[in-house]
Amino acid sequence: MIAPARDRGGPIRPDGDVVVGSGVDRLGALVAMMIGVGLLAVPLVTYRANRIVAGDTRSVMEALPLVGAVGLIVALVAIAGIAVLVRQPPLRLAAAAIGMALLFPAIGWAASYLTPPGNTFARVSPAAGFWLIGLALALLLADCLTRLRFGPWERLASLALAFALLAVLLASGSWNDVSLVREYAGRAESFWREGRQHLFLALGSLSAAILIGFPLGVLCHRARILKGATLQVLNIIQTIPSIALFGILMVPLGYLAAVSPLAHALGIRGIGAAPALVALFLYSLLPVVANTVVGLDQVAAPVVDAARGMGLSRRQQLFQVKLPLAFPIILTGIRIVLVQNLGLATVAALIGGGGLGTFIFQGIGQTAMDLVLLGAIPIVAMAFAAAVVLDAVVDLASGVRP
C-alpha cells in the first residue's frame, strides 16, 4: 500500500512476480497456516465478568451461534484455499477484503452473543485468534496491493474506502458490545477532546517547523558555514530522549511564565501543551531543514546555469527553478515529521499536555488493555493514514503517472 518514492527506481535484481517451483504460493501457505491456527488452536475472543478481572477464553465454536461459527469457518477456509492456489492478485485481493468484511462483524456478533442481556460490566475482547487471522488477511492484502502497484490516486481511494468501511462498522452498532467500544462509550467526550489535542500538538508543531525550518533550510543552502553548524545542533537535539526533552523544556517555559505576564496570558506554562509543542517542534526541525537543503543542493548545475543564462536573478532562480524541483524532497521531509510527531505526541500525556497518550498511560496504570488500545489504535491509524496520503502527494508532486 505504501510505496515510497525512493523505491520507484527499483532494486537491481528482478522484482516480485517470480514464480518459483510448483503451483503452491508460499506466502499463501503461510497465510493459510495462520488462519488455520487462528481458527482451531487459539481462542477467538476473551470473556471477562468486568474490565479488570482475568478473563476466560472462547473458541470460534463457543463464541458464535452454530450457524455463524460454521459459516465463518467455511468462509475463512475457502479464503485460505484461494490464498494457496489462486495467483491472480485481483482475486486474492477480493478474498482478503471479503475475509476482513466477515471477521470484524463476527467479533461484534460474538460480543453480543456472549454478553448476557442488560449486563454492562461484562467485557468481550478480541483474542489471539482474531489478531492472528486479522494479521494473515492483512498480509495477503498488503501483498496484493504491493503486486498491483497502485498509483497515488488508487492508493488514496483504497485508504478512503478502508476508513469508510470502518466508519460503517462502528456506526452500525455491530461492535457496541465489544470491550473497546464500551471503553469508548464511557469517555466519548474526552476521547474526541484528546484526539483533537493530539492532532493540534502534531500539526501545530509541524506548521511551526515548516515556518521556521523552511527559510532556515534555504539560508543553509546559501551559506555553507551555517549549514554544518545548524545540522550538527539539530542532530544532537534528535538524540535527547523525548520524555527528557519534554521535561527539560519545563524549566525555561516555567520561568518564562513566571516572569512575563504576557507569556502567562498566552497560556504558556511549565507543564501542559507548551513544552510538548516546543519539544515536537525541535524534533521536527531536522527533517524539514535537512530535506530542504538536500533538495535545493541536488538541483543539477546545468539547470541552474540555464536559468542564469536566461537572465533570472538569484531570487528568481530560487523561486522559479530550484524550489519547484526540490519540492518532492521537501515534502518527503514533511511526511517524516508528521508520522514521527503523531507518534511522539503520545508522550505529551506524561507532562500534562493531553493527547491520546492520556488513555495509553491511564490504561497502563490500571492494567486495562482496552483503554491502552483505545489510545493506541487511533494513533497508529492516524500515522498510517498520514503516511499513505503524503506518500501519494509526494508521488503526484514528482510527476509519477498513476
Add this chain to the structure above:
Amino acid sequence: MGWAGIGRLVVFALLVAFLTMPDAFAFVFEPLTENNAPAIYNQGSLWSLTVSHLTIVFGAGLASTVLAVALGIFVTRPSGLEFLPLSRSLVNIGQTFPPIAVLAVAVPLVGFGEAPTFIALFLYGLLPIFENTLGGLTQVPPLTLDAARGMGMGPTRRLFSVELPLALPVILAGIRLSIIINLGTATIGSTVAAKGLGEVIIAGLQSNNLAFVLQGGLVVALLAVLIHGLMGGIERFALRRLGGERGGALA
C-alpha cells in the same frame, strides 16, 4: 585523533565521573531544585540504572540485528525473492507504529518489567537494520556478482565473501541508527517498570524535581553521542577495509 575525538574523550570522562560519584556534581543541579529536594537521584544507583539501560538496549539490538540481517539475506536470495516486495511494504507500514504503542500493547501480553520494553525495542529496532540490509545487498553491482560467479564461487561463498562485506558499512549504519533510536525509546520503558534511566526522568516528572529530569536526560543524550561516535568509527574502519573509493559512494 581530531578535535571530535578529544571532545568525546572528555565527554566520556565526565560521564564516568558523574555516574561513579554523582554527589560531587550536586552543586550543578542544586539551583534546579525547590524546597530542599535532593539534587541527585537518590532512589537507586545511577551507575546500575545506566548498566541496565545499556544492557536492555544492546540485548534488544543484538536480537534485532540477528533477525533483521537474516531476513534481509533471505528475501534477496532466489528462494525468498517473492517476499521482497511484501517485506518492503511491511517495513514501511511498521515504521508508522509509534514505539509507545508497541510498548503499551506488549504489556498485557507479557506483563510489566523488562520484557515489554525488550519486545518494543526489538521490534522497533528491526526496521532500520532490515531496510539497510536490503539496501546494502541490492546495491552490490551485478557485474561484481558476475565476476564472483566467474571465479567459481558458489552462492554461499558469494554471500559471505562478496555481498556481505560490500554491504557491511550500510548494515552497520542501520544498526547504529537502531541503537541510537532505542537509547531514547528505552527511557519510555520505565513507565512500565523496566529498570533504566527513564526511572530518573519519570521520578523527576512525578515529584516536580527538574534536577532529576535533567540528569536522566543528559546521561542518555551523552550516551547517545558517545555510542554514535564509537559506531561511526567502526563503520569508517569497515569502509577502509573495502578500499575507500567505493566506500565513499556507499556512505
